[in-house]
Amino acid sequence: MLGALKKNPVWVTLLLLIIVAAYTVISTTSISEKGYVNRALNEVDYNKHILNSQNGEVSVTSLDGKRIKELFVPKPTTFAKINRIALWINGNKAVRVLLHTDNEGLQGPITVYFNPMTKQVIGYDVLE
Structure with a gap:
């Protein structure tokens, strides 16, 4: 053989x-929902404004090309390039963790996106 x-x-x-x-x-x-919520909380340094921190909303979402460029945390490393390639192989599907805050009018909900293949942070939704 x-x-x-x-x-x-x-x-x-x-x-x-x-x-x-x-x-x-x-x-x-x-997807380990609790694991991704804990990763998201760690990424935002356990922000004191997050409500009921263990009940973040976890979902798989599809990102289009423009959205990926907006979300990616700029890291000029080989691993960041591998992370983008892995996301492309995965059909641009990302794990989205939504954490509600006590001040959503100003701060908004905090949303962290992860690459499900590498479990690394892709980026964040920013309140405009």
């Missing part, structure tokens, strides 16, 4: 694509 894989790289490529596809499906369908 291994000899056949070495002779025909198409099988290796196909196997890698299947693994990436399986990981993509698993990473967007099995």
Whole structure:
């Protein structure tokens, strides 16, 4: 079997694509809501204005190209580029965590977006 894989790289490529596809499906369908809420709280340094901090609203959302550019936290690193590529492979689906505040008129709800494949922060919604 291994000899056949070495002779025909198409099988290796196909196997890698299947693994990436399986990981993509698993990473967007099995979401630990509590884990993402805790990550979001950590990102905003447990802001004292957040109401009922353990009950953030977690959902999977699809981002269009313009929206991704607005959200991405600028980090000139190779990992940020990998994060963008992983998001593209994932069909631009992100995990959105919405945290309500006691001052939503001025501060607004805090929204943090995560890449479900890498579990890294993509960016934030900012109240304009």
